[in-house]
Amino acid sequence: MTTPLDRHDVLLADLDGTLYRGAEAVPGAVEAVAAAREQGVTTMYVTNNASRRPVDVATHLAELGFPAGERDVVASSQAAAAMLVAQLPAGAAVLVVGTDALVEEVVRVGLTVTADAAEAVAVVQGHSPDTGWRVLAEATVALRAGAVWVACNVDPTLPTERGPLPGNGSMVAALRTASDREPQVAGKPAPALLHEAAGRVGATNPLMIGDRLDTDVEGGRAAGMTTLLVLTGVSDAAELLAAPEALRPDLVGADMAALHRPVDELAPGPRPGWEARTVEPGVLELSGDGDALDALRALCAAHWAAGGGGFRISPTGEGAVRALDELGLRPATVAGADTPDPAGARP
Structure with a gap:
């Protein structure tokens, strides 16, 4: 019996909807990841959610029982900061729509932060439960003046224990409408996050696991990786059946326990x-x-x-x-x- 753990040298796991929903672990996910670690297969935690620091994400994972340290977490905030610094001069002023975690990543790469649209040469946007009209209005002014715009992700919803709630993509949609602009996107389905995660551990045959066809599966396929869709989050059976070719997973499982099922049964x-x-x-x-x-x-x-x-x-x-x-x-x-x-x- 050949399982995904026999074929792949690292698991790239999405978080929201795949491993946990808000403050609750998805049933069976902790046990599946721990068993993979015992078999010698490391899990890297890849998230489009830029609202928390990687160390805080690792702490939350560990509290839920997952084997996780700060270096095991790769967040879209890091990819967004890298995209900004590649386009802007050192010390350039960036208007941040997001949390302090995103601010820290911007500062970490040598840029500065401003709340004034007149000073901003760029806008970076990540999920924050506290995003309000005033910061969106200031970002709109900056974007209409020509500022670079990087969105950490464009996920329309965020899975929680209460069900799907507005994600960063919903806030991006507000700016898109107000500014008549399109952002550059740092997170999945762009492949940069996944390549970074695999590269950290020198993986040669990673498996991308997630609950969304339009980010996790599409991103994994864009990165040239095998993909496993788990039906514990956003994408459901109807969406899977109707999926265009670029969004079709290689494997389909009910949850993370699929890692211990024969590959032939999952395809x-x-x-x-x-x-x-x-x-x-x-x-x-x-x-x-x-x-x-x-x-x-x-x-x-x-x-x-x-x-x-x-x-x-x-x-x-x-x-x-x-x-x-x-x-x-x-x-x-x-x-x-x-x-x-x-x-x-x-x-």
Whole structure:
């Protein structure tokens, strides 16, 4: 039995929605990462969230039980500061929309910080729960005057124990609308963060693990890495089925425990007990019984082989109905129901 831990020399793990949700660890994640460490496979923690210092992130991880030190954490704030210093003269003034953690990374690379749009030659924007209108207004003035704009990430939501809440991308959208500008993006899906994380430990065959198709999986693929999607955060079964090619993961697992499953069982493809086939473009038929996630892997393989995109699913038999319901693709929302939605069903 060959598992992902047998094939990869480091795990690059997203945090929010993958390892924890706010102050709570995702069930089973601590045990999976600890077991990987015992097997000799290190985990590097790669986060688009620039609101906290890497040392604080490491402390939070350790408090939850994860084996983590400051050097094990690679944050988008570090990548954003590196992008700024590569474009600006030493000591240039930067308007920071974000937390003190982002301020510290800007200062660390030899730039200065200002709250005055008239002085700012650049704007850097990271997540902060305290971002308000006044700083967004000041940043808008700076951007309209031509300041360089770097966003730590453009994730629209942030997974928490209360469910998805507005992420940095939602605040970026406000500035985008107000300034009629587009930012440079430091975090995933750009590959710089992932290359930095792998490079720190000299990895040659990293595995990128995350809960979002549009950041974690897309970023891993852009970096030339194998990707594992876990269904504990943002992306769900419907989004996975409809995903364009650049956002399709190599492996699909329910959670981090997938690291200890055979690779062949995690890859989208035909699965014992299930038959998934395309009966016409965008229309799938599912029959059989067994593990619901295996049904999803079989559906993905059939749908992607036929070109992917929007879909409807027709279940045949109680086992298929049960699996679709468990996956959030309920029978009331698939083929045969009174719904015009061609992009796939959501509960």
